[in-house]
Amino acid sequence: MMRGNYLNRGGKGADRFQKGRRAQNFFPTIIRLFKYMRRDLWGLLFSILIASLSVILSVQAPKILENATTVIFDGVTKSLKNHTAIQIDMTKVESILLYVMVIYLISFISGILQQSIMTRISQRTVYTLRREFKNKMKKLPVSYYDSHSNGDIMSRMINDMDNISGTLNQTLIQLITSLLQFVGTIYFMLTISWQLALVAFITVPLAMITVRIVAPLSQKFFAEQQKNLGLLNDQIEENYAGHAVIKTFNHEASAEKEFAKRNDNFYKSAWKAQFVSTLIYPTMRFVNNLDYLAMAVIGGLKVISGTVNLGDVQAMLQYTNQFAQPITNISNMLNTIQATVASAERIFEVLDEKEMTDGIPVSEKVADESSKKAVSNLGATDKTDFINFDQVAFSYNENQSLMTDVNFSVEVGQMIAIVGPT
Template sequence: MSQERGVRRPPAGGGMGMGPGARPGMGMGMPVEKAKDFKGTLKRLAGYLMPHKFLLTVVFIAAIISTIFNIVSPKILGQATTKLFEGLIAKYKGLPGAGVDFNAILHILMILAVLYVISAAFGYIQQYVMASVAQRTVYDLRKQVEEKLNRLPLKFFDSRTHGEILSRAVNDMDNISSTLQQSLTQLITSLVTIVGVIVLMLTISPLLTLVVVLTIPLSLVVTVVVAKRSQTYFVGQQRSLGELNGHVEEMYAGHKIVKAFGFERRSVAEFDQLNEKLYESGWKAQFISGTIMPLMMFIGNLGYVFVSVIGGILVTQNAIQIGDIQAFIQYSRQFSMPITQLANIANIIQSTIASAERVFELLDEQEEIPEAVEAKVIAAPHGAVEFEHVKFGYKPDVPLMEDMNIDVKPGQTIAVVGPTGAGKTTLVNLLMRFYELDGGRILVDGIDITDLKRGNLRSMFGMVLQDTWLFNGTIRDNIAYGREGATEEEIIQASKAAHADHFIRTLPDSYNTILNEEATNISQGQKQLLTIARAILANPSILILDEATSSVDTRTEIYIQKAMSDLMQGRTSFVIAHRLSTIRDADLILVMNHGSIIEKGTHEELLAQKGFYADLYNSQFTGGAAASAMQIPENVV
């Protein structure tokens, strides 16, 4: 059972940032992916922000102004409290003309309102401009990734899972986007808040400031201890989540098999076991990490008590005003918040740099060899193909083809046969220049394919593969994919030639039937017929059929073979087949094994040789010959 496919990475900023609805300390202890080269990746990511340095300066200034006006407000509000307190005390003492100076308080409150409005306005400017910078930066990065993917060779996609590539192009990019838009401005705000609050607290009372600062080490110790403890359970939670997702995915994908073999109880029992395991690690992780906030609040309340008691004593000694005590209490509350935010942001930035590093690894992948400076174009290809001393291996130290030589005349039908892994499909990949040769050359109409434009080279070929590929859209669109601008009549004619027209018209919406993403709403054989119709519509100069009729019944195969025979008239055709009965009429049969052509000739010539081909051919009709051809014990067959 796969346990990797369902593993989820922590969402970008989710549970760790301080966005809307987030609480300080949320997500602390979550496992954080770390970059291999933090400084180098950070510097490179910063390079993408440099074109927007003017806007970033605006963001920086707006964040500072917004934060300063916000943290100055409590001190001014304290003045209003002082005025109110002084007026009440004077009135209580019975001083002549004593009373609360409401005009002065109103004046202070108006100033305070203006400050709040200015702070909110600059906060809006900061978020608006930063959103523009972040989205533009990620837009440029996404564009580079998209262009890079178009320039990567086929071997890159063959050696990596689709999920991994999509994760880098989507999940990691979203992580970067979220951090740039939210955490970067939060980082500036938190730093300015810490500095500003310390300065203002010092202006009120150095003694009280010392009391608040002394609570910081205690807060850090608690945070580190709890985070380390919860880290273990979070790792277990992620692992269990991956296992559970993998199980659900596999059971869903193999639902019919589970039903057919009666494994429902075993499947449910395994799910319950994995779910229980996830529950155990999940609640422990959430509970332990959830204790951070109560502990932080407890420590903050201790500081609050000390500030209140000491501040009260200072007020009685006229060493400090009561409004300043109020302001100081607000500052002490504000002081712990940005520290917790910075701890969370540090985790987010680590995860983001790791995501950026994965994206940059993709951007640094080796690209396809560039086309020739003056690439040639074959306007009217004839279909002559020649392999001259071709050498190739998927790994540099493990050669597959050593010295392959083939000479195919225009219009010939070449059949390629051999056991699995012999190199049949590799030959096609090399012909279409999906992979580069290690030695020798391949000529089409006498021109080296490395001198041709890739688009022109591949436009000469029509392919029907064993693994069908259809996309989410109408049947008409899937067939029309073979040639741009094809008319309705041409699409129908191609469908009739492929013997697909009849089953298409039996569908509720005929040619307008929508295929789902996996095209599971039609049978495997019907999928194959549609891909054959697509190839017929393309009207290529060179045709490649890789087990094209493997998914259809024998009767339909006979019709398709006739359609293929008509299609192959006057065209060079490469036919890869396991059922040797389908290629008896080929002009030339190439027998491959271990990347080399060991026999070649017509069907009759190869049978007369009584060699490898004859063994393969006879193995499809007699068990004894099969054992000989496959070199496996008779009793296994």
């Protein structure tokens, strides 16, 4: 006789009853992800080094071009003042422009080189993750597959892995270079005119407020999008695999209805995620345009008053765009990073699952000692003529009972199957 309530983790389709997740352990997940890049540490450091070189050179360009503008401006104003033909030192201008061209060329080559290195590192890292994921799937108990949909597992293996690959390939280095560009731009702006630099700095608090509001919402919606994508993949995989069964039992209408429901849920969550994430860029561009306008007006007034020259204003206008660009990039990258961390958590959830053990698994949640004894005696048909199942209850999930008060007997030699709606 067997009496008791046997519980297992999850539940068939348990994910479909969960709310949209967000990254619960942001920094621990990032640290764990970086551990997979340890064997490529030197390549990563070299990539960061050449990317930093590229940024440092490109940030210097407006400061150098300022000299060319000043040479042209001084030549024109001197000629107008003396009522003579315009005389500009073109040799000096050409040397400055050639120097800037070399800087941009080195920056371009450095960018290609670091991108090539990061592509290799990201692919090796994701390859290691995929290999561990595949090996883990071989060691998971049947209860895990019974409590998780095939579509959700496929989504973690494919979509979440692609998210991580894209972030490591593009976003990681861009985040570092954007920070360097931000700091370098501030430095050169302060060396030109600290008064004009303050005009650009006014937009920083507004940018931070925008990120503070949008980033958490975007993270939440991206996590929900990935969850709904997994459910949609589950429906598609199940329908294709069981196409003959659906046709045989005339379940086309119900299958279409369920697909439409999941597709609509995915559409809504994806629309929210993409809409919220794209709010940052136009907002930051609007703020930057206001800043650019203020810099042009105030800079022009200072040129008229003689406190700064035209070359300084020209450089400050360029730096104003460069100053806003890393803020905008970082804001957009934060959304990508949030989505990637959520994807990494979904993968690590699988890697952290308990593996199969030898023998008959006995749940820690078996109700009483008599139930444990009954489970341990399963298969002892050589000592008894039958096994009674008396008021047995079963569920994968405490909140969703699958069997309640089930009673039947199994005689020696019989094969019994308990078939549910799935």
